[in-house]
Amino acid sequence: MLLEASIEEAGYPGGFKVRNIHLELDEGEVLLITGRSGSGKTTLIRAITNTIGIQGGFLHGEVYVKGRSIREYKPGELAKRLAYIPQEPWYGIIGYTVGSEFCYTQLVTSGVCDMRVLAEAGLNGREDFITYGLSAGQTQLLLWAEAMAAGAEVIVMDEPFVYLDEENRGRLLGFVGRMIREGRGLIIVDHNPSHWRSLNPRLIVLDKGVVVYDGDASGWSVEVPETTVKSKRKGRVAVEARDIWFKYPGYSWVLKGVSFTVEEGGLTVLVGGNGSGKTTLLKIVGGLLKPTRGRVTTRGRAIYIPENPLAYYSMPTPREELMYMARGDESRFLEAVELFDLRGILDSKLSNLSSGERRRLAIASAYLGGFDIYLLDEPTGGLDAYNVARVLEAVQRLLDEGKTVIAASHDSRLKGATDRIFLGGGGL
Amino acid sequence: MTSVVGALVGFIYRVFFLKGEEGFRLASPWVKLLFLASSLYLLTRQGFQPALANIATVLALSLMWPGFEWFTSGFLISLIPAFWFSATAYVSWLLGLPGVSFTGALNILVRTLSISLTILFSASTISPVRLSNILLRIGAPSYYPLLVWRTMPYGMRVLLDSVQIGVMKGEKPHKRLAPAVAIMLEYGRYVEEYNWFKFEGKPAAPLPSRGSVKHTLILAVASALEIALGALFL
Known part of the structure; x- marks a missing residue:
């Protein structure tokens, strides 16, 4: 078991909370979390990644990574086991060049810096390039490279497709496939479960802070509202x-x-x-x-x-x-x-x-x-x-x-x- | 007004944040200090020529690295204090107050330009990676320089976007500071959340930093040249 979470309640004092959530993630498994905006996806992720306290929140319950409570890990140790790739990947970067960002993270998590993984992410030759000049897709690939180099066994991704074009989506799916083959576990938050149907994930659907569906992704369908507009072109x-x-x-x-x-x-x-x-x-x-x-x-x-x-x-x-x-x-x-x-x-x-x-x-x-x-x-x-x-x-x-x-x-x-x-x- | 703010932000970006870990940033820190010292030594000499020689040296070096964009931006930014100091001193003289003649004002212009260019060039050769390693050695949070060099261009772009949107909305530039600050506060909150282990953890070793013999040598030769010129102008 890579990750086990028993959350009685997690959230913010006087604010939003998620309740009664039990998750398990095995080697090579994909867990897909979905739900409408405000359903509790981000709060749940914050609880799992031990970042809810930073936002002034609380966690009543326990989250175990490889059988050990996340509260017992030192920061670098937890990041070596569990990597979190946020929806807005540029927030996950502190280094001013690709090389300094990548190495700083590796030196905190693993104690060594091996640049070879950057090549797998298509970022070889860009070590001295400023991170500010990277596109959102390239930034996400850099975070992927960091997660892979750290050897993280659990990868948490929040809406990973939002800023990726078709080419980079394909690259990301390649990474995901490799992660699964290597026995790592993935927790993916996505408002559109159909993106991941081919991986046959376990699906958890949240609504108002509670789980309303937990099971095979193929057993869930969601009604998609009409999304077309009618233009009133004037010819000018x-x-x-x-x-x-x-x-x-x-x-x-x-x-x-x-x-x-x-x-x-x-x-x-x-x-x-x-x-x-x-x-x-x-x-x-x-x-x-x-x-x-x-x-x-x-x-x-x-x-x-x-x-x-x-x-x-x-x-x-x-x-x-x-x-x-x-x-x-x-x-x-x-x-x-x-x-x-x-x-x-x-x-x-x-x-x-x-x-x-x-x-x-x-x-x-x-x-x-x-x-x-x-x-x-x-x-x-x-x-x-x-x-x-x-x-x-x-x-x-x-x-x-x-x-x-x-x-x-x-x-x-x-x-x-x-x-x-x-x-x-x-x-x- | 917006175009002035936009141009200034653009100049500052090109001077400090355009390039990564390359060029003269890879030169030996001791040689960088030597160059700064030799420039200041040259500027202790009287007259136009030493200052003009220093300007020519700095601009020639800047064309090698960071390049033409630094050359123009650094020059234009340096002209601002240079013109201000020389013009106020000259106008003051014209009004019968303590000031300087036209020749004196020209001297102020050239020397201020020289000092400003030297400071800007030296600042742009600071290596955040080496700075980070120094902080690590003395036990201070070593991510600070990396984060500053990472965040500043982002903040500048946000400010510029906000000011320009304000103009579209018919607002004055100063009214746009609050939205820019709000975005940076939000940025800070998210960066803290997603990078908490980097802030709370400590790197096991200094960041790998390369050196460049070529850039060290060029800077050393430039320093020697300035010292020789300084002696010549004695």
Whole structure:
């Protein structure tokens, strides 16, 4: 037995809790945890990885890794047995170069640094490269390399597909297959269990902090809400990009001669692999970056909503943000609250909102700002089907009002929601 | 205003965070100190020529590493204090207050530019890996330099994004500090959570650090040249 968890209760004082959860993970086994946003997946993972205390939480119960309580391990010892790869992989890095990050982790967990594993992750020759310049996919591969080099027997992955393009997904599945063959155990949190069906995992479904299904993955099905939008194209050009070239300092060209037009009143999805320049292109359209060569013309005012909308807001609560953007107009404020279904979160702190709530609020706020072109960066990344549908409802509201929406994403659900895709490969 | 903030952030990024563990960062720390000392020695000499010689040396070295982007950014950033000091001293003189003549202002400009470029270049040759190893040897948390060099570019990008979004929303740049701080606080919380074992554990050995004979030699030759020029200008 690699891992055994008997959790009577784990969570945050006065806040959310998971209850009565019993898990076992054997050699070569895959345990898949799923559930809607807010169902307790992250809290459970924090309890298993012994990080819940860092977030001010508690664990009543025991988690054993290789028969020993996680509380008895020294930090480096536990990391050698159990590796945790977060959904946002860039948070899992402290080293400024690939080599320093990789070696620092190995020296803490194993006491030695063997760079050969980096080659298996496709990062050979990049030891001196700054980690800030890695794409999300490359960062995740670096964390994988660290987990493999440490010899971790239990790998915990939170939404591992969110930031990976098709090529890197294939690479990740290769790693997973190898882990299983080597007798390691995997705990995977994913809002979409179908990603892992071929591995025949044991599935645990959480809802409101308790297990509602525990069994074979093939025995569970989930109703997927409708996720399509209806564009109301007017035939007029909202955005025209001609021969756009762009490079960041110290890097090679990200965009090479990109040209496209976007009509008013539609949803256009920019699709491309990791590091292909989707976000860069959005920022160029919004005027946040100046192209090295080429020209962008827009009809109307544009707004950019980043992947983490915290950078977008101006006020500390949703109510204040919406009132601020409505310039104190109570009727417009109420209209946006109803239109984007935000009544339940108006007085929450922005930092306490879920990813989906943050994105819907930012769209509502921008709507009140009267913008014409909405540039959304990964608006559905990491969201379950239910929340994707709600974000797309918010997008639909914009389209109904005749607004233009351009989203950068490699989420296949978003691609499927529209009829206008701008596809790029090897640089857009 | 936004373009000024954006340009400044871009310059700072290119000067300090553009490159990884390579180039003059791999030169011997003693030779780096020698170069700093020889530059300061040259600057103790009177007149334009020693300062101009130092500027030329630093810029020539910067073209070898970190490269042209450092060259332009480092030069432009250094021009800010250089122009400020020389212009205020000259304007003060023109107004009849204590100050300096045009020639004196030019002297201030060149010498400030020289000092600033030397400091920026020396700072950009600091190796976070070697710094980390020094901290490990003295028993201090050795992840600090790695984390600082990792986090600063991220923070700068967040600040820039926030300021630019503020402009789109019709806000003044200073109003955008709060969202940037909120993101960095969130970043800090997650980094603490996911890297707790790195912060609480201790590396069993120093990080492997390579040296570069080539860059050590180049810096040594540049130092010797500056010392010789210093003696010449005596």
